[in-house]
Every structure is written in structure tokens, then in C-alpha cells.
Amino acid sequence: RGHILVTDVDVVFDTATGPHVAVQSANLTVRPGEFICLLGPSGCGKSTLMNAVAGFVTPTRGDIAVDGAVVTEPGPARGMVFQQHSLFPWKTVKENVAFGPLMAGASRREADSIARTFLSLVGLAAFETAYPNTLSGGMQQRVGIARALANYPSVLLMDEPFGALDAQTRIMMQENLLEIWQEFHNTVVFVTHDIDEAVFLSDRIVVMSASPGRIIADIAVKLPRPRE
């Protein structure tokens, strides 16, 4: 579980000034349990490629399969974490995390239990009855990660999830995310334009460049993690 196959994918957007090639000829295989970073400058197509894997964007050419099934629409099997957490402000932390399992047919009791499991994992068990806007930015992102994991996604797709956090919180979150990954070993695709973040987090860095958005390098990083 957690195998991603991107084959000859182009994504072309229609814009006022004509077609805009955001991603060109992308080919990528991500194996189950891999943690890869998509690295490149702003505008090189990282989000577009990730949104295509998520099912929010339909490739103009080529196709994307997750666990052998062609992706045609978003679904809970591909958990998303965005830069802005997009939690429901009117729901408590626990209700936010329990929402996915409830939608998937779990009972209230089961959903609450799943929510507690993942809130503990991100260190926020004590905040289950809090509302998101009473928490710090870093804590809100952790609720977002718990919410994505509560759907037991086969792949976790993270688009600059720590981009809006201050430097110290970001480092804490990176370490927290690695701990979670070491426990669950989900497939993770992590988008960033920060090379230090990419090197710290992942064993494999896929580099993109702009105009048009292409994958230009796919690098195995076998350095010891710099902060260990």
C-alpha cells in the first residue's frame, strides 16, 4: 500500500494569455513507505503535480495511479496537509480529527477513539476539546496532520505544511513528522522550496525546475540526518 506511479504527465492550464504548461512529461515512481521531497523554486509545478496525485487536478496527458488505481478524484486514501491547515473552526480539535472516520462510516465511539490515537501521536491529547483558533500555528498544523492520518491514507501528501511557521517551530515540526513517519511508515510526498528541509526530512529528493515545470533530478540522499 502506498505505491504512486506517475506516467508521462503534462498539466496545462488555460489562462487569459493562452495555455500555460505547469508540468511537462513528469515520470515518477514512489515506493510504499518512501518519504520523498519535491523540491524546486516557487512556480515550478510542485503543487500542481501533487494536486494531480491528490486528484484535485486532472492531467492533460498521461496518468497517475495510486496502488494500481488511476486517480480520478480526491479521496481520503490520499491524505492532504496544506500550508494553511483548513480545519473547521466551529468544531473542536477532536471533532476535526474524528470527521473523516465518521464520514467513512465509523461509529461516534470508534471515530473518537481514532481521533484520540492520532491526537496523542502529535502530542495534543490534552487539547481535544479546544477549538482550532485557540491553538498556536504549530499546534494547528499538528491537528491537520492528525486529521489526515485518521483516514489511514495510503499516501500522505504535504504541501509546504510548515511554510507559515517560525523557524524554531518548523524544526520541531520536522522532527515530530519524522517520528510519526518512523512509527507508521506511510508513503509521504512532501513539497518544499527549502533545500535544508528536504535534506533533513527525506532519503530521496525529486527536483523540479520551471518554464515548463519538469523533473530535472531524482537524488538519493544517504547522508546521516544533519540534526541527529
Ligand code: ADP
Ligand atoms: P509551485 O508549487 O512549484 O510553486 P505551482 O504548481 O503552484 O508551483 O504552479 C506552477 C505554475 O502553474 C505557475 O506558473 C502557476 O502560476 C501556474 N498555475 C498553478 N495553478 C494554476 C491554475 N489553476 N491556473 C493557471 N495557472 C496555474
Ligand code: ADP
Ligand atoms: P507556534 O510556535 O506556532 O506558536 P508551538 O507548537 O511551538 O507553536 O506551540 C506554542 C506554544 O504552545 C508553546 O508555548 C508550547 O509550549 C505550547 N504547546 C505546544 N504544544 C503543546 C502541548 N502538546 N502541550 C502543551 N503545550 C503545548
